[in-house]
Amino acid sequence: MNNHCSYLSCIHHHLLLLPLLLLLCLSVIPLCYSQNGYYITQPTLTQITPLNSTAFTITWQFPNSSFDQSDLIRIYISIFAFYNGYNSTWDTTNYTFTTNKTITSLTKNYDFVNAFYLVCFSSNSTITNVTQFVALSTCQLTRTCTRSNSSVCPKASFITVLPTQISSNSFIITVYLLNSLPYTLTSTQVQLINTNTYGTQTGTTYNTTYIMQSFLFSNQQPKTTYTINTIVNYTIFTTAIAETYNFTLTTSRSSILVCTSDRFIFGASIFAILLMKVF
Structure with a gap:
């Protein structure tokens, strides 16, 4: 019995020492952390x-x-x-x-x-x-800003992204890249967030100012708003840069719906004229 009590007493004393040991550990760790140079940061x-x-x-x-x-x-x-x-x-x-x-x-x-x-x-x-x-x-x-208005400072980018040729079931996203600046294009991705699909590149054209890449999204729904995410990766002076563009667009009404609507309006007009003649 005495041995059992001594054993419990020993455990009790060790448990009382645990908070003290934990406190000592916490006080030592920051000191080591600093001595090892981990407090060196950078601007x-x-x-x-x-x-x-x-x-x-x-x-x-x-x-x-x-x-x-x-x-x-x-x-x-x-x-x-x-x-x-x-x-x-x-x-x-x-x-x-x-x-x-x-x-x-x-x-x-x-x-x-x-x-x-x-x-x-x-x-x-x-x-x-x-x-x-x-x-x-x-x-x-x-x-830097323009000469005519020093308060007008355009976005520092080589790239412009615009939607073109929007119809009821398809649209094209065109990426314009300035063609006379010293960078190397790595990749271009145009993603439709709504369906997690990527546009199909239909071609690349050039003019005196831009390189133009076009991406087609087909089989879409009429009168629907879509969110487009475009990521352009390029390298300039060995520095890799990624630019991201997000915007929304809305497809037009279906041509069938437009035709039906027009026919309804035309029919209603004829019906109204006939009623006027009757009465």
């Missing part, structure tokens, strides 16, 4: 803002100091400028600087109006006397 490219027809500002943000322990941050910015129509590309000088988290933007001005720019932002964050580091690289496309 993030937040936005590129066109200012007028030739200038734009690149803005980035540093993480909160309570999470980020890095004390040496190198930022690298490369800007590729190209202008539709001149079919030329200018690789500008790279900008490299070391910051203690006080520099958060860079404004650049160029000669060409309403031009495209690919901005590549890289960083390298380290802690003194710690071998680990975190590096980040991202690219973003921008375009």
Whole structure:
């Protein structure tokens, strides 16, 4: 009996120690986490803002100091400028600087109006006397404003997606891609969300401005609203970019229904005329 009580007492004492052991573990884990360098983070490219027809500002943000322990941050910015129509590309000088988290933007001005720019932002964050580091690289496309109205800054895209040839049971989605800019088209997918089907590419045509890809959706329902999702993948200066476009369209009424309706209206008109003559 005494041995049994001693055994229960021992278990009881061990159970009392469990909360203390758990608390000790929780206090040790963050310390190891920090010592292993996991509190090194990196600045993030937040936005590129066109200012007028030739200038734009690149803005980035540093993480909160309570999470980020890095004390040496190198930022690298490369800007590729190209202008539709001149079919030329200018690789500008790279900008490299070391910051203690006080520099958060860079404004650049160029000669060409309403031009495209690919901005590549890289960083390298380290802690003194710690071998680990975190590096980040991202690219973003921008375009400056028009000359006539500096407040009008078009969407920075090579691509336009429009519905064409809408009938009662079919429609065509046409993807327009500027053909004089330095990118390589990887793939184009046009999906009908309602039925989870993909359009059939019917051909590719060209003019002086665009490459045009057409995708056909047939056997659809009349007077029905469909949601179209288009994904265009392309590569520019070894940077892979995916652009997504979503919109809705509504098919027209069936030609049979239109014909029947017209006949009904015509018949009603004749009937009304006959009644007028009778009375």
